[in-house]
Amino acid sequence: MLVDGNVRTLDRTFTEFVLTDEVRDAIGGVLESFPNPVDDIDRTLTRLRVVFAALPIDQLQGVLDFGRHVDTAGVALVRNLPVDRELPMTPVDGGPSRLKRTFVAECVLLGLSQLLGEPMGITTEKGGRLVHDVVPVSAGATSQTNQSSAAFLNFHSDIVYDETGRFDVPNPDFLVLNCLRQDVGKEAVTYYADARDVVAGLPEDVVETLRTPSFRLNAPGSYVRDVAGGAAVLSDPVAIISGPLHAPGIVVSANGVVGLTREAENALNELQRVCREVAHEVRLAAGTALLINNRKGLHARSQFFARHDGQDRWLQRTYLRRSLWDVRYRGVPDNRRVH
Numbered sequence: 001m002l003v004d005g006n007v008r009t010l011d012r013t014f015t016e017f018v019l020t021d022e023v024r025d026a027i028g029g030v031l032e033s034f035p036n037p038v039d040d041i042d043r044t045l046t047r048l049r050v051v052f053a054a055l056p057i058d059q060l061q062g063v064l065d066f067g068r069h070v071d072t073a074g075v076a077l078v079r080n081l082p083v084d085r086e087l088p089m090t091p092v093d094g095g096p097s098r099l100k101r102t103f104v105a106e107c108v109l110l111g112l113s114q115l116l117g118e119p120m121g122i123t124t125e126k127g128g129r130l131v132h133d134v135v136p137v138s139a140g141a142t143s144q145t146n147q148s149s150a151a152f153l154n155f156h157s158d159i160v161y162d163e164t165g166r167f168d169v170p171n172p173d174f175l176v177l178n179c180l181r182q183d184v185g186k187e188a189v190t191y192y193a194d195a196r197d198v199v200a201g202l203p204e205d206v207v208e209t210l211r212t213p214s215f216r217l218n219a220p221g222s223y224v225r226d227v228a229g230g231a232a233v234l235s236d237p238v239a240i241i242s243g244p245l246h247a248p249g250i251v252v253s254a255n256g257v258v259g260l261t262r263e264a265e266n267a268l269n270e271l272q273r274v275c276r277e278v279a280h281e282v283r284l285a286a287g288t289a290l291l292i293n294n295r296k297g298l299h300a301r302s303q304f305f306a307r308h309d310g311q312d313r314w315l316q317r318t319y320l321r322r323s324l325w326d327v328r329y330r331g332v333p334d335n336r337r338v339h
C-alpha cells in the first residue's frame, strides 16, 4: 500500500482519499449556505470548483489524475466528507426529497464530480435530473435497477438507451455515488471489478470470446419498463471487452446481456463469476462517496434489507462525461446538460 499524505493507493485499481476533520469542516461550513445547486447549475459548479480546490494538493491531484489518466485506479473511495446537519426521511419513490432544507450532500456530489467531468442528465433516466436519488423502491425491489434491494444487482456498467443502437457509447464515463444514509442493517455492499483484474482472472479463450461482437445489451430497466412496455430492447451486437491488454474497456448491461452463441453465453457466466472473485468491496455510509470509472470496470451491489419507511439507504448519484461534445446529437433544446 502506498501512502502519500491522505491518498492511499490500496492497489493499482482501488484508491482511497480520506479528508482530515479540518478540511471536512472547512468545506462543510462553506457548503451549508449553498442554494440547491441544480437551480443555477453552471454557476454552482464554478463555485464548487473554488471550494474543492481547497483540498490538500496530494488529494486534489489524486482525484484529477483519477479522472484524466488511463493507468489510474478504476474506483476511488472518498471518506470523511461533510454531511447535512439535518437529514430528512429517505424518499420512497425514487424522486428527490421535498423536505431537504440544506444541500451539502448535493454540493459534495457535484463538487467531486466537477473534478472529473461534466454532469449530464439522461432523458430516460430519473427524468433527466443531474442528481439522482438512489433509494429502494418497493415496486422495483427485485428488479435489476437502482430501485432494487432484495436482489443482487449483477456486475454491470451504466448504459443508456440510444437510437443509434449503441448503448455503450453515449453513456457516462464516470458515476459518482454519495451516501447520505446507510441501510439499517449495514448489509449493503457495493462492488467494483476492474477489467484489468477481470482479464487477468479469466481463461484466455473466454477473454477471446468476450472480445468478439457476439453480445446484445438490453436497455436499462427504467427505459424498458417505462417506454417499451417491458419487452427487451436490444443493442447492436457489441464486444464486452475491448482495447489494449494494459487498459481494457468493459461493458455489461444490468438488465441482461444476450450472448449470440453458446460460447458467448458461457463467457458471460464466467465473467460474472470472476467479477465476484476480483471485486473490491465497500460499505458506503454517510460521509463517504465512491468515484466509479464506468469504462474501466463493472460495479454491483449486494442485497440488503429495506423497510420503505423513510429510514432506508439513500445515495445520490450523478453521471459524468469528460466532454459533452460527443453526445450533442442527443441534446434537448432547453437544457444544455440533458441528453
Ligand SMILES: [Fe+2]
Residues within 6 Å of the ligand: 156, 157, 158, 299
Ligand atoms: Fe449501476
